[in-house]
Amino acid sequence: MFFKDLSYYEYHLSSPVKQILNVGWLDKDHGFETGELGSEFHSKLSSIIVGNSRFDASFNRIRGIHPCSLCGERDITVSNTERQKTLGMSEILVPDINGNSYFASPSMIYHYVVTHRYLPPKSFIEAVMNVDLSMKFLAEDIFDNLLGART
Numbered sequence: 001m002f003f004k005d006l007s008y009y010e011y012h013l014s015s016p017v018k019q020i021l022n023v024g025w026l027d028k029d030h031g032f033e034t035g036e037l038g039s040e041f042h043s044k045l046s047s048i049i050v051g052n053s054r055f056d057a058s059f060n061r062i063r064g065i066h067p068c069s070l071c072g073e074r075d076i077t078v079s080n081t082e083r084q085k086t087l088g089m090s091e092i093l094v095p096d097i098n099g100n101s102y103f104a105s106p107s108m109i110y111h112y113v114v115t116h117r118y119l120p121p122k123s124f125i126e127a128v129m130n131v132d133l134s135m136k137f138l139a140e141d142i143f144d145n146l147l148g149a150r151t
């Protein structure tokens with residue numbers, strides 16, 4: 001599934017959610033910016049995806065595994081000392097640096113960044129690096145609240 005970076009989120013919805021911007025919805029038929037981000041960004045993005053007892057960025061979980069839309073690889077995991085997550089089974093929600101809106105990405109974004117050198121927009125990079133993993137953050141609840149506010 002392809003969505004242009006920084007477009008409004010509308011995956012499986014009848015109208016867009018203007019408080020959520022898409023980042024990292026890549027496919028092989030659309031080009032994308034590339035570059036090196038370094039291990040600090042990789043580590044922080046991995047920590048966001050894996051989460052902890054207070055911080056859970058995952059939402060729109062699916063039962064199957066969506067393979068990489070660029071190379072077809074599947075069964076890709078990220079982990080920390082406590083948890084492991086399989087990529088391609090959910091999306092992640094990342095708060096922007098102002099706390100007013102969010103970025104939605106497939107969890108596979110980690111693989112896109114590390115393996116395919118995808119360079120997300122600067123605003124997303126800043127948001128990832130700004131995330132406080134000790135705060136209470138439940139993406140599924142935030143997403144549901146944003147959808148409810150539209151009706």
